[in-house]
Amino acid sequence: MLNKVMIGRYYPIDSFVHKMNPLAKIICILLFVVMIFLTYDFRFNIIISILLLLMLSNTKVPFNVYLKTVLSIKWLLLFIFLINLILGTSLQITIITIMRLIYVVLYTSILTLTTPPTEITYGLEKLFLPLRIIGIPVNKMALSISLALRFIPTIIDQGNKIIKSQASRGIDYNHCNLKGKILSLKSLIIPMFVLSFKKADDLADAMEVRLYNVNSKRVNFRQNRWGFYDTFLVLMHLSLFVLIVREVFL
Amino acid sequence: MEVKFNHVYYVANEKTPLSHLVLGDINITFKEGTINGIIGRSGSGKTTLIELINALILPTKGNISVGSKVISKTRKIKNINNLRYQIGLVFQFPEEQFFCKTVKEEIEFGMKYFKKSVKSIEKHVSDALLMVGLDDSYLNRNPYTLSSGEMRKVAIASILAFNPKIVILDEPTVGLDNKSKENLIKIIRLLKKRYNKTVIIVSNDTDMLLEISDHIVLLDKGKIVLEGDKYDVFKQDLEQYGVKKPKIIEFEQMVLKEKNIKIGYRDDINDLMKDVYRYVK
Known part of the structure; x- marks a missing residue:
C-alpha cells in the first residue's frame, strides 16, 4: 500500500544527472523554483518548460515514475483548481498556478530520484557552510537532516509491516468505507509512534556507544567533484534567472 | 483445511528497477491436521510464503487455494475477512501490532472485527490467555510494559482467541525462555491433536521442528530445495543451505x-x- 509513495525515493541508474554534484543540483533547484514563481510571461514559461523537459530526459528515469509523482498530488491540484474557481480567478492564472506546482514537484523529484539522501545532505551542508560565520551549527543541522531522511524508508517499511499484521487480525484497509478507514488509522498510528520513538532511542544509544561526537570534523566517503556539467547547468540556470529578474523588475 | 500452492511466483517491487524474484515455481500442499515447518536461510522467501497464504500480498503468477477459496492476482476475493478469519497469522515481531491500552482489549480486537458476540468474546479471551500460559492478572496490563516473550504469548493468544482453522507462526521461539518454549510446543501439539488444525511454522529452530513437525519444506533462494518427511529432510546435508541440523x-x-x-x-x-x-x- 505504501509502496506507491514515490516522493523522496532514489532511483538507482546511471546517467549524467546522477553523476552531478549534489550542490549544483540544489543550486539549480533553488534558481528554478524562484524563477518559476516570478514570471507570468508566456515566453519564459515555454523556455522553462523546455529546460525542465531537457533535465527530465537526461535523468534516464522512466517517464511513468514522474507521472506517478505528479499523480500523488492530484488532490492538492484539484483543491487549488476549485479554490481558484470559487474565488473567480481567471483561467489562465489558474492553469499557470497549477503548472507551476507540477513543475516544482517534477524538478524537486529530479533531485530526490537521482541523488541518494546522504548526498543531498552533503549538498545542503556545503550550501549552508557560509552560515557558520554567524554561528549557526551547520554540522548539527546536516546531521539531523540526514537522520530524518534516513528514517523515511524505515518508517515506510515499518508501516507496511504494521498494516500487514493488522490486516491479518481483520482490519481491511482497502475495502472499507471512509468511516472505517479513519477508525482503522488508529491501529496504524499508535504502533508507528511507539516504534519510531523506540527506534530513535536505539539509534541515539548506538551512536553514543560508538563515541559519536557532533562537533568533530567529518569527511565524506564519496568525493564529489565539481565537473563541467555542473558549471554549465548552474550557469544556464543563472543566466535564465538573471533574464527573468531583469524582465520582471526592470 | 488444506493449503495448496500451484506454480506460484512472486516478484517484489514489480515494475521498478529494484524488482527481484522472491519466490519461483512453488508447489506445495499443507495437509489438514499436520504441523508443517518451513526452514531456510534469511532472505530465502519464508515470510513471503506465509504472507501469500493470508492474501496480504498477491502472487505475481499462479494461485493458492485455501480450502475452497482461491487466491490469485486476476481474481478478486469478495470477502477477504472471511478468508482471514480462518487463518491466524502471528508475525515475528509482535510488538508491531499492539495499540490498545490493555491486554484484554488487544485480544478482543481481532474478534470484534470478525463479528463475534460479546458474551463469547469474554470467555474466549481468558481461555486464550490460559492456553498460552498467562493468567487473568495480565488482562489489565499495558501490552507495551510486557517482556518480549510475554508479548509474543499475547500475540499468539490474540490469534488463538478467534479459533482459526490454520495457524501460522513466524519464528515463534525467538526470544522465549526454555519453559515458554516447552509450553509453546505443548500448545502446538494440542492444536493438532485435539482441534485438527493445520499449523505452519517458519523457524530456524530445527530441534523444535524435529520434535513436533510432520512435514518440512526447505527453501533456498526462493525455490523449494527439499520437501518431505522430517527425518528424510534433516538427514540430508543442510549446511550448504545455511540451516543447522x-x-x-x-x-x-x-x-x-x-x-x-x-x-x-x-x-x-x-x-x-x-x-x-x-x-x-
Whole structure:
C-alpha cells in the first residue's frame, strides 16, 4: 500500500544527472523554483518548460515514475483548481498556478530520484557552510537532516509491516468505507509512534556507544567533484534567472 | 483445511528497477491436521510464503487455494475477512501490532472485527490467555510494559482467541525462555491433536521442528530445495543451505561416522552412554 509513495525515493541508474554534484543540483533547484514563481510571461514559461523537459530526459528515469509523482498530488491540484474557481480567478492564472506546482514537484523529484539522501545532505551542508560565520551549527543541522531522511524508508517499511499484521487480525484497509478507514488509522498510528520513538532511542544509544561526537570534523566517503556539467547547468540556470529578474523588475 | 500452492511466483517491487524474484515455481500442499515447518536461510522467501497464504500480498503468477477459496492476482476475493478469519497469522515481531491500552482489549480486537458476540468474546479471551500460559492478572496490563516473550504469548493468544482453522507462526521461539518454549510446543501439539488444525511454522529452530513437525519444506533462494518427511529432510546435508541440523540427528550421524556401528546394534549400552557423555561434555 505504501509502496506507491514515490516522493523522496532514489532511483538507482546511471546517467549524467546522477553523476552531478549534489550542490549544483540544489543550486539549480533553488534558481528554478524562484524563477518559476516570478514570471507570468508566456515566453519564459515555454523556455522553462523546455529546460525542465531537457533535465527530465537526461535523468534516464522512466517517464511513468514522474507521472506517478505528479499523480500523488492530484488532490492538492484539484483543491487549488476549485479554490481558484470559487474565488473567480481567471483561467489562465489558474492553469499557470497549477503548472507551476507540477513543475516544482517534477524538478524537486529530479533531485530526490537521482541523488541518494546522504548526498543531498552533503549538498545542503556545503550550501549552508557560509552560515557558520554567524554561528549557526551547520554540522548539527546536516546531521539531523540526514537522520530524518534516513528514517523515511524505515518508517515506510515499518508501516507496511504494521498494516500487514493488522490486516491479518481483520482490519481491511482497502475495502472499507471512509468511516472505517479513519477508525482503522488508529491501529496504524499508535504502533508507528511507539516504534519510531523506540527506534530513535536505539539509534541515539548506538551512536553514543560508538563515541559519536557532533562537533568533530567529518569527511565524506564519496568525493564529489565539481565537473563541467555542473558549471554549465548552474550557469544556464543563472543566466535564465538573471533574464527573468531583469524582465520582471526592470 | 488444506493449503495448496500451484506454480506460484512472486516478484517484489514489480515494475521498478529494484524488482527481484522472491519466490519461483512453488508447489506445495499443507495437509489438514499436520504441523508443517518451513526452514531456510534469511532472505530465502519464508515470510513471503506465509504472507501469500493470508492474501496480504498477491502472487505475481499462479494461485493458492485455501480450502475452497482461491487466491490469485486476476481474481478478486469478495470477502477477504472471511478468508482471514480462518487463518491466524502471528508475525515475528509482535510488538508491531499492539495499540490498545490493555491486554484484554488487544485480544478482543481481532474478534470484534470478525463479528463475534460479546458474551463469547469474554470467555474466549481468558481461555486464550490460559492456553498460552498467562493468567487473568495480565488482562489489565499495558501490552507495551510486557517482556518480549510475554508479548509474543499475547500475540499468539490474540490469534488463538478467534479459533482459526490454520495457524501460522513466524519464528515463534525467538526470544522465549526454555519453559515458554516447552509450553509453546505443548500448545502446538494440542492444536493438532485435539482441534485438527493445520499449523505452519517458519523457524530456524530445527530441534523444535524435529520434535513436533510432520512435514518440512526447505527453501533456498526462493525455490523449494527439499520437501518431505522430517527425518528424510534433516538427514540430508543442510549446511550448504545455511540451516543447522537438529542436535539428535547430528549426534546420531557422528556416532555412525566415527564408530562405524549402527546405534541399534551396539554390544554394550555403556559404550553408547560414554559417547553420549563425551558429546554432552
